[in-house]
């Protein structure tokens with residue numbers, strides 16, 4: 001039976017945190033049942049902001065370990081490291097020639113990561129979304145589970161796919177490798193599909209535990225701002241107890257969370273960890289104080305995360321096992337990517 005093709009990636013930079021887990025990895029796990037999934041450690045992306053990393057091989061293995069410890073099955077699906085499949089970079093080059101500089105300049109992540117000294121940012125940081133589009137489209141994947149911060153990049157991936165399809169309409173038709181799709185009102189003969197972001201859920205953007213207006217991030221200097229996947233139970237407990245909140249009780253309805261970003265964040269985290277909705281969480285905890293809610297959240301977070309942490313540690317002890325999974329995944333991914341690149345070369349005329 002036909003199963004939709006899912007693709008997503010995580011950078012091997014620093015510690016994974018609860019935002020990466022709830023915004024991405026937990027969704028990857030859930031999507032395995034009804035989809036064909038490709039999950040990638042995106043090492044080529046990790047050198048865009050910072051070229052030199054102390055232990056890149058270790059970081060790559062730890063992301064793969066997190067995928068597997070969280071419940072991704074590398075036999076049924078594909079887990080691999082991006083640079084093992086050179087077709088990602090090859091298609092990214094073509095997409096660099098499809099995308100417009102103005103499109104890249106509008107990306108808010110580029111503006112954030114480049115900071116004030118934009119002239120001194122790497123060219124790779126500017127082109128990052130073009131590589132991300134290639135990661136997905138080199139498999140012609142259609143569904144991409146990501147956190148809310150990646151929404152703009154996925155819109156750009158659609159723009160790139162659309163421009164390629166339109167620029168090469170005649171060639172795609174004569175090559176016989178495209179399909180007819182309708183985008184808006186417009187019928188298009190498409191080689192690359194229009195990707196769909198899968199962002200929804202109770203915690204599409206997990207916020208910092210110290211500041212409800214900033215997203216939880218690897219680059220936040222305060223370690224109290226995030227729960228790391230490798231944190232032990234005591235650390236998780238300390239961070240949640242110290243999490244910023246307001247003095248009021250929890251509301252009974254979701255609307256009551258408006259204007260209370262810290263409360264909304266903790267309720268969203270609880271709902272995502274429990275696989276339920278914020279409304280359900282509030283029907284249980286509405287009217288109660290954070291002094292009651294926080295210990296319940298600690299227990300839930302520890303019960304979900306500690307088995308993953310334990311399994312990650314176990315997997316990291318035997319690097320040959322992880323390396324074998326990545327190698328095999330790379331071979332399987334490369335086979336598919338080669339087929340796409342042969343068709344793309346034919347369409348372009350190489």
Ligand code: ADP
Pocket residue numbers: 009010011012013019020021022023024145146147148149150203204205206207215216217218
């Ligand atoms: P980071 O953004 O932490 O540097 P990546 O860019 O590798 O890490 O992101 C991996 C995945 O985690 C992406 O799908 C991203 O959208 C998701 N993600 C990152 N931070 C958060 C967050 N605070 N809340 C929800 N999802 C997030």
Ligand code: NA
Pocket residue numbers: 149
């Ligand atoms: Na990100």
